[in-house]
Amino acid sequence: MQFQSFDESYVERLRAGDFRTQEHFVAYFSELLQLKLRSRLHSPQAIEDVRQETFARVLAALRGGKIRQPERLGAYVNSMCNNVLLEHYRSSQRDSSIEDEEDQDFPAATVDVIGALAAKQMEGKVREILEELSERDRRVLREVFLEERDKDDVCRDFGVDRDYLRVLLHRAKQSFKALYLKNMSARPPGVVAAGRH
Amino acid sequence: MDHDQAVRQKATERYLLNELDPGLRDEFEEHLFDCQDCALDVRAAAMFVEQSKTVLAEPSVTPVRVPFPAKTTAKVRWMGWLRPVFAVPVLALLTIVGYQNLITLPRMTQAMGKPQLLPSVMVNVSTRGTEVPEVTARKGGAFVVYVRIPPQAGYSQYTAALYNPENKLEWSLPIPMNAGQDTYLVEVPAANRQSGKYTLNIQGVTATGQSTPVGFPAAFEVKMEN
Numbered sequence: 001m002q003f004q005s006f007d008e009s010y011v012e013r014l015r016a017g018d019f020r021t022q023e024h025f026v027a028y029f030s031e032l033l034q035l036k037l038r039s040r041l042h043s044p045q046a047i048e049d050v051r052q053e054t055f056a057r058v059l060a061a062l063r064g065g066k067i068r069q070p071e072r073l074g075a076y077v078n079s080m081c082n083n084v085l086l087e088h089y090r091s092s093q094r095d096s097s098i099e100d101e102e103d104q105d106f107p108a109a110t111v112d113v114i115g116a117l118a119a120k121q122m123e124g125k126v127r128e129i130l131e132e133l134s135e136r137d138r139r140v141l142r143e144v145f146l147e148e149r150d151k152d153d154v155c156r157d158f159g160v161d162r163d164y165l166r167v168l169l170h171r172a173k174q175s176f177k178a179l180y181l182k183n184m185s186a187r188p189p190g191v192v193a194a195g196r197h
Numbered sequence: 198m199d200h201d202q203a204v205r206q207k208a209t210e211r212y213l214l215n216e217l218d219p220g221l222r223d224e225f226e227e228h229l230f231d232c233q234d235c236a237l238d239v240r241a242a243a244m245f246v247e248q249s250k251t252v253l254a255e256p257s258v259t260p261v262r263v264p265f266p267a268k269t270t271a272k273v274r275w276m277g278w279l280r281p282v283f284a285v286p287v288l289a290l291l292t293i294v295g296y297q298n299l300i301t302l303p304r305m306t307q308a309m310g311k312p313q314l315l316p317s318v319m320v321n322v323s324t325r326g327t328e329v330p331e332v333t334a335r336k337g338g339a340f341v342v343y344v345r346i347p348p349q350a351g352y353s354q355y356t357a358a359l360y361n362p363e364n365k366l367e368w369s370l371p372i373p374m375n376a377g378q379d380t381y382l383v384e385v386p387a388a389n390r391q392s393g394k395y396t397l398n399i400q401g402v403t404a405t406g407q408s409t410p411v412g413f414p415a416a417f418e419v420k421m422e423n
Contacts, residue, residue, distance in 0.1 A: 029230070031240055034409065036226055039215060044410045074230035082223075116353065116404040126248040142253040144214075145246050147366045151214065166210040172249075173209070173242040180241040 011070035015062045026055060029077050036078075040085060050088055054081040118183040125179045129172050137168055198224040200232055209238045213246060247408050251356070254369035315384070317341040322399050322412030329394065331418040337390075342383045342397060342417065349411060352401035356408060357383055362393030371402075392421045 013021040033054060037047045057080050061067055067076055130138055136158060143154045144165065155161055198208065198221070208225045211217050217225060229235050318332035320342060334340040346355060355372040367388075372381055383397075397415045400408040 028236075031243075031407075032230060032236060035213075035239060035243055039222075044412065072231060074232075074236075075227055078226055078230035119353075119404050122244065123248050123251065126245060127252050129245075130249060130252055138253065141249055146250045146253045146369070151216075162214075162216065165214065166207050166216075169210045169214065169242065169246075170207055173238070173245050176245045177238070177241040180244055181237065184237075184240075 006071060006073040008070045011062065011067060011073060014059075029055075029074070033077075033081055036081060037085075041088070046088065050081065050084050053084045057084065122176075122179060122183060125176055129175045133168075133172075140165065140168065141172075198228045200228065200235065203228055203232075203235055209235065209242050212239060213242050244407065250369075250408070251371070251402070254356075254358075315339055315341045317343060318417045319343040319345065320397060320415035320417055321345040322397075322415050323347045324413070329416050329418050331420060333420045333422060334390075336421045336423050337388070339384055339386050340419070342385060344381045344383055344397060344399065344415065345379055346381065346399055346411060347379055349401050351403055352411075353404045354402050355381075355411065356400045356402055357381075358398045358400070359385065360396045360398065362391060362395065364396075390419065390421060392419055395419055 010021060014025055030051065033051050034047065037050055041047050041050065054077065058067075058077055061076070061080070067073065069076075130141070133141075140154060140158050140160065143149045143157075144151055151162065151165065155165060203209070203225060208217070208221075212222065212225055212229075229239060316332050316334045316338075317340060318330045320330060322345065332340050332342075344357065352374055354374050356369055357372055358369045359367045361367050370383065372383075394416055395418075397417070399411045399415070401411045402408045
Protein backbone atom coordinates (compact mmCIF):
# COMPACT_ATOMS: atom_id res chain seq x y z
CA MET A 1 0.00 0.00 0.00
CA GLN A 2 1.43 3.30 -1.01
CA PHE A 3 2.03 5.89 1.66
CA GLN A 4 -0.45 8.72 1.55
CA SER A 5 -0.55 11.84 3.67
CA PHE A 6 -3.76 12.29 5.58
CA ASP A 7 -4.06 15.97 4.75
CA GLU A 8 -6.67 18.45 3.59
CA SER A 9 -6.43 17.21 0.01
CA TYR A 10 -6.91 13.58 1.05
CA VAL A 11 -9.88 14.39 3.25
CA GLU A 12 -11.39 16.48 0.45
CA ARG A 13 -11.08 13.62 -2.02
CA LEU A 14 -12.61 11.27 0.52
CA ARG A 15 -15.47 13.65 1.14
CA ALA A 16 -16.03 13.98 -2.61
CA GLY A 17 -16.30 10.21 -2.88
CA ASP A 18 -13.14 9.65 -4.91
CA PHE A 19 -13.04 5.90 -5.46
CA ARG A 20 -9.27 5.36 -5.21
CA THR A 21 -9.04 7.45 -2.05
CA GLN A 22 -11.92 5.61 -0.47
CA GLU A 23 -10.36 2.28 -1.42
CA HIS A 24 -7.08 3.30 0.19
CA PHE A 25 -8.84 4.65 3.28
CA VAL A 26 -10.80 1.44 3.86
CA ALA A 27 -7.84 -0.84 3.14
CA TYR A 28 -5.42 1.13 5.33
CA PHE A 29 -7.64 1.39 8.37
CA SER A 30 -9.28 -2.04 7.99
CA GLU A 31 -6.03 -3.77 8.94
CA LEU A 32 -5.56 -1.56 11.99
CA LEU A 33 -9.19 -1.97 13.03
CA GLN A 34 -8.93 -5.72 12.60
CA LEU A 35 -5.90 -5.83 14.91
CA LYS A 36 -7.57 -3.54 17.42
CA LEU A 37 -10.86 -5.39 17.49
CA ARG A 38 -9.65 -8.98 17.59
CA SER A 39 -8.15 -8.40 21.03
CA ARG A 40 -11.51 -7.12 22.27
CA LEU A 41 -14.16 -9.11 20.41
CA HIS A 42 -14.19 -12.84 19.86
CA SER A 43 -16.94 -13.13 17.32
CA PRO A 44 -15.89 -12.55 13.70
CA GLN A 45 -19.36 -11.19 13.01
CA ALA A 46 -19.07 -8.66 15.84
CA ILE A 47 -15.64 -7.56 14.55
CA GLU A 48 -17.07 -7.09 11.09
CA ASP A 49 -20.11 -5.21 12.41
CA VAL A 50 -18.00 -2.79 14.43
CA ARG A 51 -15.61 -2.28 11.51
CA GLN A 52 -18.44 -1.48 9.09
CA GLU A 53 -20.18 0.80 11.58
CA THR A 54 -16.93 2.68 12.26
CA PHE A 55 -16.39 3.38 8.58
CA ALA A 56 -20.01 4.36 8.06
CA ARG A 57 -19.86 6.91 10.87
CA VAL A 58 -16.50 8.35 9.86
CA LEU A 59 -17.68 8.87 6.29
CA ALA A 60 -20.92 10.39 7.55
CA ALA A 61 -18.88 12.75 9.73
CA LEU A 62 -16.71 13.66 6.73
CA ARG A 63 -19.72 14.49 4.60
CA GLY A 64 -21.11 16.53 7.51
CA GLY A 65 -17.88 18.52 7.71
CA LYS A 66 -17.20 17.35 11.25
CA ILE A 67 -13.55 16.43 10.71
CA ARG A 68 -11.71 19.66 11.35
CA GLN A 69 -8.15 18.32 11.61
CA PRO A 70 -7.39 16.26 8.50
CA GLU A 71 -3.93 15.38 9.79
CA ARG A 72 -5.61 13.63 12.73
CA LEU A 73 -7.92 11.55 10.58
CA GLY A 74 -6.39 8.37 12.01
CA ALA A 75 -7.05 9.43 15.59
CA TYR A 76 -10.64 10.24 14.57
CA VAL A 77 -11.11 6.73 13.15
CA ASN A 78 -9.69 5.20 16.33
CA SER A 79 -11.89 7.37 18.51
CA MET A 80 -14.99 6.50 16.47
CA CYS A 81 -14.16 2.83 16.76
CA ASN A 82 -13.91 3.22 20.54
CA ASN A 83 -17.38 4.76 20.60
CA VAL A 84 -18.85 1.99 18.48
CA LEU A 85 -17.19 -0.59 20.71
CA LEU A 86 -18.64 1.02 23.82
CA GLU A 87 -22.07 0.84 22.30
CA HIS A 88 -21.51 -2.72 21.32
CA TYR A 89 -20.51 -3.58 24.88
CA ARG A 90 -23.60 -1.90 26.25
CA SER A 91 -25.67 -3.79 23.67
CA SER A 92 -27.63 -0.64 23.05
CA GLN A 93 -29.57 0.23 19.93
CA ARG A 94 -27.29 1.17 17.08
CA ASP A 95 -27.33 4.91 16.29
CA SER A 96 -29.98 5.32 13.65
CA SER A 97 -28.59 8.63 12.44
CA ILE A 98 -27.27 6.95 9.33
CA GLU A 99 -30.46 5.01 8.61
CA ASP A 100 -31.43 7.73 6.15
CA GLU A 101 -28.18 7.21 4.31
CA GLU A 102 -27.95 4.48 1.76
CA ASP A 103 -26.46 1.44 3.41
CA GLN A 104 -22.89 1.18 2.30
CA ASP A 105 -20.85 -1.94 2.52
CA PHE A 106 -17.09 -1.75 2.92
CA PRO A 107 -15.93 -4.84 1.11
CA ALA A 108 -12.72 -6.74 1.39
CA ALA A 109 -10.13 -5.67 -1.11
CA THR A 110 -9.54 -7.38 -4.43
CA VAL A 111 -7.26 -10.34 -4.70
CA ASP A 112 -5.00 -10.20 -7.68
CA VAL A 113 -2.07 -12.01 -9.19
CA ILE A 114 0.45 -9.49 -7.91
CA GLY A 115 -0.88 -10.11 -4.42
CA ALA A 116 -0.53 -13.88 -4.80
CA LEU A 117 3.06 -13.59 -6.00
CA ALA A 118 3.92 -11.21 -3.19
CA ALA A 119 2.31 -13.60 -0.70
CA LYS A 120 4.50 -16.41 -1.99
CA GLN A 121 7.59 -14.22 -1.63
CA MET A 122 6.64 -13.22 1.89
CA GLU A 123 5.95 -16.80 2.90
CA GLY A 124 9.36 -17.72 1.57
CA LYS A 125 10.97 -14.93 3.57
CA VAL A 126 9.18 -16.00 6.75
CA ARG A 127 10.32 -19.56 6.18
CA GLU A 128 13.90 -18.35 5.72
CA ILE A 129 13.75 -16.29 8.92
CA LEU A 130 12.34 -19.20 10.91
CA GLU A 131 14.93 -21.61 9.56
CA GLU A 132 17.69 -19.31 10.76
CA LEU A 133 16.35 -19.47 14.31
CA SER A 134 17.41 -22.13 16.77
CA GLU A 135 15.06 -25.07 17.27
CA ARG A 136 14.20 -23.66 20.69
CA ASP A 137 13.26 -20.25 19.31
CA ARG A 138 11.11 -21.85 16.63
CA ARG A 139 9.34 -23.89 19.25
CA VAL A 140 8.80 -20.83 21.42
CA LEU A 141 7.14 -19.00 18.52
CA ARG A 142 5.13 -22.08 17.63
CA GLU A 143 3.76 -22.48 21.13
CA VAL A 144 2.98 -18.79 21.56
CA PHE A 145 1.44 -18.01 18.17
CA LEU A 146 0.21 -21.29 16.76
CA GLU A 147 -0.76 -23.20 19.87
CA GLU A 148 -1.65 -19.98 21.75
CA ARG A 149 -0.37 -21.33 25.04
CA ASP A 150 -0.06 -19.00 28.00
CA LYS A 151 3.09 -16.94 27.40
CA ASP A 152 4.32 -17.18 31.01
CA ASP A 153 4.03 -20.97 30.82
CA VAL A 154 5.92 -21.06 27.54
CA CYS A 155 8.69 -18.82 28.91
CA ARG A 156 8.98 -20.95 32.02
CA ASP A 157 9.12 -24.19 30.02
CA PHE A 158 11.85 -22.88 27.77
CA GLY A 159 13.77 -21.05 30.46
CA VAL A 160 13.40 -17.59 28.94
CA ASP A 161 11.75 -14.37 30.11
CA ARG A 162 9.14 -12.16 28.45
CA ASP A 163 11.79 -9.73 27.28
CA TYR A 164 13.46 -12.55 25.36
CA LEU A 165 10.18 -13.24 23.62
CA ARG A 166 9.77 -9.57 22.69
CA VAL A 167 13.30 -9.35 21.31
CA LEU A 168 12.77 -12.58 19.35
CA LEU A 169 9.67 -11.15 17.72
CA HIS A 170 11.34 -7.78 17.19
CA ARG A 171 14.31 -9.26 15.34
CA ALA A 172 12.14 -11.48 13.20
CA LYS A 173 9.91 -8.54 12.33
CA GLN A 174 12.90 -6.36 11.39
CA SER A 175 14.18 -9.09 9.05
CA PHE A 176 10.76 -9.39 7.45
CA LYS A 177 9.87 -5.70 7.28
CA ALA A 178 12.02 -4.71 4.29
CA LEU A 179 10.33 -7.24 2.01
CA TYR A 180 6.92 -6.39 3.44
CA LEU A 181 7.46 -2.70 2.76
CA LYS A 182 8.64 -3.41 -0.79
CA ASN A 183 5.57 -5.51 -1.54
CA MET A 184 3.17 -3.05 0.04
CA SER A 185 4.62 -0.15 -1.91
CA ALA A 186 4.38 -2.04 -5.19
CA ARG A 187 0.73 -2.83 -4.74
CA PRO A 188 -1.97 -0.46 -6.05
CA PRO A 189 -4.12 1.10 -3.33
CA GLY A 190 -6.94 -1.13 -2.25
CA VAL A 191 -5.28 -4.38 -3.26
CA VAL A 192 -4.53 -5.63 0.19
CA ALA A 193 -5.95 -8.07 2.70
CA ALA A 194 -8.60 -5.96 4.34
CA GLY A 195 -10.88 -8.46 6.02
CA ARG A 196 -14.06 -10.17 5.05
CA HIS A 197 -17.03 -9.02 3.08
CA MET B 198 2.46 8.02 23.92
CA ASP B 199 4.72 9.56 21.29
CA HIS B 200 6.70 7.81 18.60
CA ASP B 201 9.99 7.68 20.54
CA GLN B 202 8.26 6.17 23.54
CA ALA B 203 6.55 3.58 21.34
CA VAL B 204 9.88 2.56 19.80
CA ARG B 205 11.76 2.57 23.10
CA GLN B 206 9.17 0.45 24.83
CA LYS B 207 8.90 -2.00 21.91
CA ALA B 208 5.22 -1.16 21.88
CA THR B 209 4.62 -3.03 18.60
CA GLU B 210 5.81 -6.32 20.05
CA ARG B 211 4.04 -5.75 23.37
CA TYR B 212 0.84 -4.90 21.50
CA LEU B 213 0.89 -8.05 19.42
CA LEU B 214 1.79 -10.15 22.45
CA ASN B 215 -1.13 -8.60 24.38
CA GLU B 216 1.26 -7.33 27.03
CA LEU B 217 0.05 -3.74 27.23
CA ASP B 218 -2.34 -2.95 30.04
CA PRO B 219 -5.64 -1.42 28.84
CA GLY B 220 -4.51 2.16 29.46
CA LEU B 221 -1.21 1.79 27.60
CA ARG B 222 -2.92 -0.18 24.86
CA ASP B 223 -5.39 2.65 24.30
CA GLU B 224 -2.52 5.18 24.27
CA PHE B 225 -0.57 3.13 21.75
CA GLU B 226 -3.58 2.69 19.51
CA GLU B 227 -4.24 6.42 19.55
CA HIS B 228 -0.67 6.94 18.38
CA LEU B 229 -0.77 3.99 15.97
CA PHE B 230 -3.75 5.24 14.02
CA ASP B 231 -1.97 8.56 13.45
CA CYS B 232 1.58 7.33 12.85
CA GLN B 233 2.21 5.63 9.53
CA ASP B 234 5.61 4.36 10.67
CA CYS B 235 4.16 2.56 13.68
CA ALA B 236 1.21 1.37 11.62
CA LEU B 237 3.63 -0.16 9.12
CA ASP B 238 5.61 -1.73 11.96
CA VAL B 239 2.53 -3.34 13.49
CA ARG B 240 1.19 -4.53 10.15
CA ALA B 241 4.53 -6.09 9.19
CA ALA B 242 4.80 -7.84 12.55
CA ALA B 243 1.20 -9.06 12.34
CA MET B 244 1.80 -10.38 8.82
CA PHE B 245 4.94 -12.15 10.04
CA VAL B 246 3.01 -13.77 12.88
CA GLU B 247 0.20 -14.91 10.53
CA GLN B 248 2.61 -16.36 7.98
CA SER B 249 4.61 -18.03 10.76
CA LYS B 250 1.54 -19.93 11.89
CA THR B 251 1.25 -21.52 8.44
CA VAL B 252 4.94 -22.40 8.27
CA LEU B 253 5.21 -23.61 11.87
CA ALA B 254 2.13 -25.81 11.46
CA GLU B 255 3.91 -27.84 8.78
CA PRO B 256 5.42 -31.08 10.01
CA SER B 257 9.17 -30.70 10.10
CA VAL B 258 11.70 -33.38 9.36
CA THR B 259 14.90 -32.73 11.20
CA PRO B 260 17.79 -34.34 9.40
CA VAL B 261 19.74 -36.60 11.67
CA ARG B 262 23.38 -35.83 11.33
CA VAL B 263 25.34 -39.03 11.29
CA PRO B 264 29.02 -38.39 11.97
CA PHE B 265 31.13 -39.47 9.05
CA PRO B 266 33.33 -42.32 10.27
CA ALA B 267 36.95 -41.36 10.61
CA LYS B 268 39.33 -43.16 8.30
CA THR B 269 41.14 -45.91 10.01
CA THR B 270 44.22 -47.71 8.90
CA ALA B 271 43.28 -50.78 10.94
CA LYS B 272 41.97 -53.64 8.94
CA VAL B 273 38.44 -54.55 10.01
CA ARG B 274 38.06 -58.25 10.01
CA TRP B 275 34.76 -59.61 8.79
CA MET B 276 34.50 -61.53 12.00
CA GLY B 277 34.36 -58.17 13.79
CA TRP B 278 30.71 -57.82 12.62
CA LEU B 279 29.78 -60.71 14.85
CA ARG B 280 30.80 -58.83 17.95
CA PRO B 281 27.80 -58.24 20.28
CA VAL B 282 27.93 -54.45 19.87
CA PHE B 283 27.06 -54.92 16.19
CA ALA B 284 25.31 -58.27 16.20
CA VAL B 285 22.62 -57.54 18.79
CA PRO B 286 21.15 -54.40 17.18
CA VAL B 287 21.41 -55.92 13.72
CA LEU B 288 19.58 -59.05 14.83
CA ALA B 289 16.90 -56.94 16.52
CA LEU B 290 16.43 -54.94 13.33
CA LEU B 291 16.21 -58.07 11.24
CA THR B 292 13.57 -59.48 13.60
CA ILE B 293 11.46 -56.31 13.38
CA VAL B 294 11.75 -56.06 9.60
CA GLY B 295 10.96 -59.74 9.26
CA TYR B 296 7.87 -59.46 11.46
CA GLN B 297 6.65 -56.43 9.52
CA ASN B 298 7.16 -58.06 6.15
CA LEU B 299 5.72 -61.42 7.10
CA ILE B 300 2.93 -60.44 9.47
CA THR B 301 2.05 -56.73 9.79
CA LEU B 302 2.22 -55.52 6.19
CA PRO B 303 0.16 -58.37 4.75
CA ARG B 304 -2.55 -57.68 7.35
CA MET B 305 -2.50 -53.97 6.57
CA THR B 306 -2.59 -54.60 2.84
CA GLN B 307 -5.53 -56.92 3.31
CA ALA B 308 -7.31 -54.32 5.44
CA MET B 309 -6.53 -51.50 2.99
CA GLY B 310 -7.82 -53.53 0.11
CA LYS B 311 -11.21 -53.79 1.80
CA PRO B 312 -13.63 -50.91 1.29
CA GLN B 313 -14.80 -49.47 4.60
CA LEU B 314 -17.35 -46.98 5.77
CA LEU B 315 -15.80 -44.37 8.00
CA PRO B 316 -17.90 -42.82 10.75
CA SER B 317 -18.71 -39.21 10.00
CA VAL B 318 -20.08 -36.04 11.50
CA MET B 319 -21.26 -32.81 9.91
CA VAL B 320 -20.51 -29.35 11.27
CA ASN B 321 -21.55 -25.94 10.01
CA VAL B 322 -19.29 -23.01 10.86
CA SER B 323 -21.94 -20.41 10.01
CA THR B 324 -24.24 -21.42 12.84
CA ARG B 325 -23.66 -21.44 16.56
CA GLY B 326 -25.97 -24.30 17.50
CA THR B 327 -26.64 -25.43 21.03
CA GLU B 328 -26.57 -29.09 20.02
CA VAL B 329 -23.15 -30.62 19.57
CA PRO B 330 -23.11 -33.31 16.86
CA GLU B 331 -21.56 -36.66 17.77
CA VAL B 332 -19.45 -39.25 16.04
CA THR B 333 -18.62 -42.72 17.33
CA ALA B 334 -15.33 -44.08 16.06
CA ARG B 335 -13.37 -47.22 16.67
CA LYS B 336 -10.50 -46.77 19.13
CA GLY B 337 -7.51 -45.78 17.07
CA GLY B 338 -9.67 -45.43 13.97
CA ALA B 339 -10.18 -42.59 11.53
CA PHE B 340 -13.38 -40.65 10.97
CA VAL B 341 -14.61 -37.98 8.62
CA VAL B 342 -15.82 -34.45 9.33
CA TYR B 343 -18.01 -32.77 6.72
CA VAL B 344 -17.36 -29.08 7.22
CA ARG B 345 -19.86 -26.64 5.80
CA ILE B 346 -18.25 -23.28 5.03
CA PRO B 347 -20.55 -20.87 3.19
CA PRO B 348 -18.61 -19.39 0.25
CA GLN B 349 -16.61 -16.34 1.30
CA ALA B 350 -15.17 -13.63 -0.92
CA GLY B 351 -11.60 -12.51 -0.62
CA TYR B 352 -9.90 -15.73 0.42
CA SER B 353 -7.63 -17.99 -1.59
CA GLN B 354 -7.76 -20.87 0.86
CA TYR B 355 -8.93 -21.94 4.30
CA THR B 356 -6.99 -23.41 7.21
CA ALA B 357 -8.67 -25.94 9.47
CA ALA B 358 -7.22 -26.40 12.95
CA LEU B 359 -8.36 -29.26 15.20
CA TYR B 360 -8.31 -28.80 18.99
CA ASN B 361 -8.68 -31.77 21.31
CA PRO B 362 -10.75 -31.91 24.54
CA GLU B 363 -7.80 -30.36 26.41
CA ASN B 364 -7.91 -27.47 23.97
CA LYS B 365 -4.52 -28.40 22.57
CA LEU B 366 -3.92 -28.04 18.87
CA GLU B 367 -3.66 -31.46 17.20
CA TRP B 368 -3.02 -30.34 13.65
CA SER B 369 -3.58 -27.58 11.14
CA LEU B 370 -4.58 -28.34 7.54
CA PRO B 371 -4.70 -26.00 4.52
CA ILE B 372 -7.92 -26.42 2.49
CA PRO B 373 -7.77 -25.08 -1.10
CA MET B 374 -10.90 -23.13 -1.80
CA ASN B 375 -13.08 -24.20 -4.74
CA ALA B 376 -15.50 -21.71 -6.22
CA GLY B 377 -19.08 -22.67 -5.50
CA GLN B 378 -18.15 -25.43 -3.04
CA ASP B 379 -19.49 -25.06 0.44
CA THR B 380 -18.86 -28.47 2.02
CA TYR B 381 -15.41 -29.92 2.50
CA LEU B 382 -14.58 -33.43 3.63
CA VAL B 383 -11.81 -33.64 6.22
CA GLU B 384 -10.52 -37.06 7.16
CA VAL B 385 -9.31 -37.08 10.75
CA PRO B 386 -6.55 -39.68 10.70
CA ALA B 387 -6.36 -42.68 12.97
CA ALA B 388 -4.61 -41.91 16.22
CA ASN B 389 -4.66 -42.86 19.87
CA ARG B 390 -7.39 -40.36 20.55
CA GLN B 391 -9.49 -39.75 23.67
CA SER B 392 -13.26 -39.33 23.78
CA GLY B 393 -14.56 -35.84 24.35
CA LYS B 394 -15.38 -32.53 22.71
CA TYR B 395 -13.22 -31.54 19.76
CA THR B 396 -13.30 -28.19 18.03
CA LEU B 397 -12.53 -27.34 14.43
CA ASN B 398 -11.59 -23.69 13.81
CA ILE B 399 -11.64 -22.40 10.27
CA GLN B 400 -9.59 -19.42 9.15
CA GLY B 401 -9.84 -17.76 5.77
CA VAL B 402 -6.45 -16.92 4.25
CA THR B 403 -6.09 -14.18 1.67
CA ALA B 404 -3.58 -14.20 -1.16
CA THR B 405 -1.33 -11.94 0.92
CA GLY B 406 -1.32 -14.43 3.77
CA GLN B 407 -3.57 -12.59 6.17
CA SER B 408 -5.93 -14.91 7.96
CA THR B 409 -9.14 -14.18 9.79
CA PRO B 410 -11.56 -16.49 11.56
CA VAL B 411 -14.46 -17.70 9.42
CA GLY B 412 -17.73 -18.38 11.16
CA PHE B 413 -17.88 -19.94 14.60
CA PRO B 414 -15.69 -22.66 16.10
CA ALA B 415 -17.34 -25.97 15.17
CA ALA B 416 -17.57 -28.37 18.11
CA PHE B 417 -18.35 -32.06 17.88
CA GLU B 418 -18.33 -34.88 20.38
CA VAL B 419 -16.15 -37.92 19.68
CA LYS B 420 -16.91 -41.24 21.35
CA MET B 421 -14.19 -43.83 21.01
CA GLU B 422 -15.21 -47.42 21.42
CA ASN B 423 -13.33 -50.71 21.20
